[in-house]
Amino acid sequence: MSLAKTENRTFLANASFLALMQAANSFLPLLTVPFLVRVLGVELFGQLAFVTAVMYYFFVLTDYGFNLTATRDISINRSDINKVNEIYTCVFFIKSVLIGMSFLLLMVGFFVFPTVIENWPLYLCSFLVIVWQSLFPTWFFQGMEKMKYITYLSVLAKILFTVGIFVFVQGPEDYLLVPILTALGLFFSASYAVYLIHYQHGVSFVFVSWALVRKNIIDGWYVFLSQMKITLFSSTNIVILGIMTGPVAVGYYVAAEKIMRALALAQTPITGALFPLIANKMKKDKKLAMQKLKKIAYLGSAFYLCALGVGYFLSDYVIALLYGDDLQESAWVLKVMLIIPLLIFLNNIFGTQILLNTGREKLFFYVLLIAAILSLVLCFSLTYLYSYQGTTIALLITEVFVVLAFFVLVYKDWVHA
Numbered sequence: 001m002s003l004a005k006t007e008n009r010t011f012l013a014n015a016s017f018l019a020l021m022q023a024a025n026s027f028l029p030l031l032t033v034p035f036l037v038r039v040l041g042v043e044l045f046g047q048l049a050f051v052t053a054v055m056y057y058f059f060v061l062t063d064y065g066f067n068l069t070a071t072r073d074i075s076i077n078r079s080d081i082n083k084v085n086e087i088y089t090c091v092f093f094i095k096s097v098l099i100g101m102s103f104l105l106l107m108v109g110f111f112v113f114p115t116v117i118e119n120w121p122l123y124l125c126s127f128l129v130i131v132w133q134s135l136f137p138t139w140f141f142q143g144m145e146k147m148k149y150i151t152y153l154s155v156l157a158k159i160l161f162t163v164g165i166f167v168f169v170q171g172p173e174d175y176l177l178v179p180i181l182t183a184l185g186l187f188f189s190a191s192y193a194v195y196l197i198h199y200q201h202g203v204s205f206v207f208v209s210w211a212l213v214r215k216n217i218i219d220g221w222y223v224f225l226s227q228m229k230i231t232l233f234s235s236t237n238i239v240i241l242g243i244m245t246g247p248v249a250v251g252y253y254v255a256a257e258k259i260m261r262a263l264a265l266a267q268t269p270i271t272g273a274l275f276p277l278i279a280n281k282m283k284k285d286k287k288l289a290m291q292k293l294k295k296i297a298y299l300g301s302a303f304y305l306c307a308l309g310v311g312y313f314l315s316d317y318v319i320a321l322l323y324g325d326d327l328q329e330s331a332w333v334l335k336v337m338l339i340i341p342l343l344i345f346l347n348n349i350f351g352t353q354i355l356l357n358t359g360r361e362k363l364f365f366y367v368l369l370i371a372a373i374l375s376l377v378l379c380f381s382l383t384y385l386y387s388y389q390g391t392t393i394a395l396l397i398t399e400v401f402v403v404l405a406f407f408v409l410v411y412k413d414w415v416h417a
Contacts, residue, residue: 017147019269024158034322046247049254053238058102062134065223074143075276090216125179132186157185222361253388256333264341304342343399350406367405
């Protein structure tokens with residue numbers, strides 16, 4: 001069998017497993033979110049969404065961009081077990097330190113912000129989710145292009161969480177069970193994933209020098225900052241909306257955003273499986289890698305345009321079906337947001353797949369830095385003027401800017417492929 005056919009089979013297999021995992025991540029919440037809105041009420045659901053948005057800052061900090069940099073490093077060095085051991089040890093060590101730092105920051109928040117201490121049980125339970133989510137080693141299996149077992153574990157955890165929500169959450173007084181059940185599912189799946197790494201792949205913790213740890217920190221710095229900037233125009237929008245208008249408006253916004261994110265994440269199996277493949281191919285034949293990316297970009301864009309066009313006309317019906325009459329305000333938000341999944345897909349092609357895989361992390365970072373500043377200015381001003389509708393418009397404008405900026409930077413690579 002030719003090398004190209006082997007690569008394609010591996011790519012399709014990993015994309016399929018990522019698709020299954022992403023389906024669980026994207027569509028199971030579409031079962032639980034409407035249930036939680038009805039059982040907890042719009043206001044308490046909005047409070048949960050607000051705390052989740054705050055917690056996402058800690059997730060980005062503890063992840064430190066390793067979902068991309070460690071995946072790339074494992075992919076490039078997977079035939080060298082000594083290198084893999086070093087990468088694995090460094091990533092877990094750095095993540096553990098960052099989890100400790102995050103917990104200290106949360107403790108500071110209890111003393112500085114009165115609203116945080118008022119809801120301290122919710123914040124602590126939600127932090128447990130971040131701990132086990134950050135230790136879940138998806139990056140290792142993606143880099144090794146062995147997604148089978150990690151997919152089964154992730155899907156099982158999501159199914160158990162979904163069943164637990166319907167069984168145990170019976171009223172507003174059970175709201176803490178939402179993060180607790182999530183954390184339990186992640187704990188069991190992350191623990192077994194680490195077991196597989198050690199006993200199936202023969203990987204072990206080894207002594208690593210401070211110089212190697214420092215190198216991993218430096219290598220991940222711009223990717224981490226870039227992902228933090230992405231957080232500024234995703235989770236920060238929810239935080240600003242919650243502070244300026246309250247949990248009810250957050251409920252309207254997040255109810256529509258959950259649907260939009262599910263559509264946006266449909267591309268993750270392809271782009272996630274593609275990243276290590278393109279990382280290898282860029283080193284061997286850049287032109288061939290670019291040609292493969294162009295085909296995927298055109299096919300993906302055509303798919304999204306058709307799907308999102310249908311979604312626009314069904315928005316009112318979908319919101320009514322999922323959430324009932326109390327959240328009809330979310331239909332307008334969903335209609336405006338529907339183009340964003342296509343923009344996110346193109347952002348990944350131009351930014352993650354091309355810029356990062358050609359060593360242009362600084363350009364990637366600066367685009368997202370400018371986008372983050374733009375997002376903050378737009379979000380504060382438009383949310384103040386138009387509440388959740390303004391927040392929605394701010395997100396759309398920011399995503400359009402990122403697509404255009406990334407495309408300008410890769411234009412020469414794109415047209416000459």
